[in-house]
Amino acid sequence: MRIYILFILTILLANTAVAQQETIISKTVANEFQKKYNSNDYEGIFTMFSKEMKAFMPHDKTLDFLNTLNTQAGTIKKRTFIKYPQTNVALYKTTFERAIVALFVSVDANSKINGLMVKPYVTEKLPELKRNSSKLILPFNEEWTVFWGGDTKEQNYHVAYKSQKNAFDLIITDAAGKSHKNDGTNNEDYYAFGKELLAPANGEVVLVVDGIKDNKPGVLNPNYVPGNTVIIKTSNNEFLFFAHFKQHSIKVKQGQKVQQGDLLGLCGNSGNTSEPHLHFHIQNVEDMNIATGAKAYFEEIFVNGKVRNTYSPVKNDKVKNKYYFRIKV
Structure with missing residues (x-):
């Protein structure tokens, strides 16, 4: 099995930002994205994309990405603004049904999404595990x-x-x-x-x-x-x-x-x-x-x-x- 990659990086971005309070534009766009995502309105999300974004993430690719995200992570339960790591790129700690991820949403001057990225959100030290201590059988009876x-x-x-x-x-x-x-x-x-x-x-x-x-x-x-x-x-x-x-x-x-x-x-x-x-x-x-x-x-x-x-x-x-x-x- 090839490596388990959940998410797709689209376009991004510009210069390092200094503002660390969520803007009204970012908040409005992120709220709308979450609403449409949770209602499986992937067509609606595609209409939120900028012209450049649509060229980078064509219709079929966008729908595949969102369907895969939903299959693996589920719907969004909670979203918290963290910071702007780059200009106009808002980072949200986002709790899905089956994963906590970092959601990056980039918005252009026309309030269109021109960048989108989802990746694991890691803040704590994970437990170490070298080998199983539980006694295991092989998961089958035949050879x-x-x-x-x-x-x-x-x-x-x-x-x-x-x-x-x-x-x-x-x-x-x-x-x-x-x-x-x-x-x-x-x-x-x-x-x-x-x-x-x-x-x-x-x-x-x-x-x-x-x-x-x-x-x-x-x-x-x-x-x-x-x-x-x-x-x-x-x-x-x-x-x-x-x-x-x-x-x-x-x-x-x-x-x-x-x-x-x-x-x-x-x-x-x-x-x-x-x-x-x-x-x-x-x-x-x-x-x-x-x-x-x-x-x-x-x-x-x-x-x-x-x-x-x-x-x-x-x-x-x-x-x-x-x-x-x-x-x-």
Whole structure:
């Protein structure tokens, strides 16, 4: 899975400003933006753009950006003016349903938006997490193959990205090492597609995204990189992140308590992925934009046919739980 980038930077800006009180123009425009955003009036937001902004962020691109923002962060619950980091660019600490972000809104002399940026808002020291202390099972019963996993770039391209540096991409392969039958043009050709995915540990479901379409193999969806997603928070404040579920297959709800072995959903091909697979990693906070990845160790698993205890798989390992977990829906 490619890095999880929520937001898009548009045009900006001019010189450093000195005024640190919100102007009436900024306040009016920001209020209108929030009102239209929360009512899903994305067409209305586009009409607020300057001519230059519309050229930089065409209609389709604007709608994709706002839809993605809503899918990942939800609606705006609270917005607080902070300062003008640059002339006519107002910075707001903005609390969405699922994230707290820094919202920058630039307004021209005609009260039109000529710059817009959203990025993580970080003010506090985040908790450190090197590895899991919760005992984990593999999130499946069958034998899967580690396509990406390990601590080096050769083993795992994820190491370049802070939030998912210890992530795994897992597939199912046949005796010939192939991940699909036939010519692989359909999702159903892939052995991993539709396979049941399980909760590795007890915890609470803190995020569910389930409406992203599955891609045609080879066609990526960069608008919502993780695709259909589940995040579980354990009692040890570990956030277990699952990506690329099959559309409408997720069986758990946000706020639900799950037990180790519970069915979460089915493996799919949604998000920025070229073929059906499971992306799994652990992070220290829920928001992937500010999180740091942690190393995942699993208890009593078969690794290439031999039992290993407290083991973190690496590329090309074939892994399977030592014990079969009866699926609980």
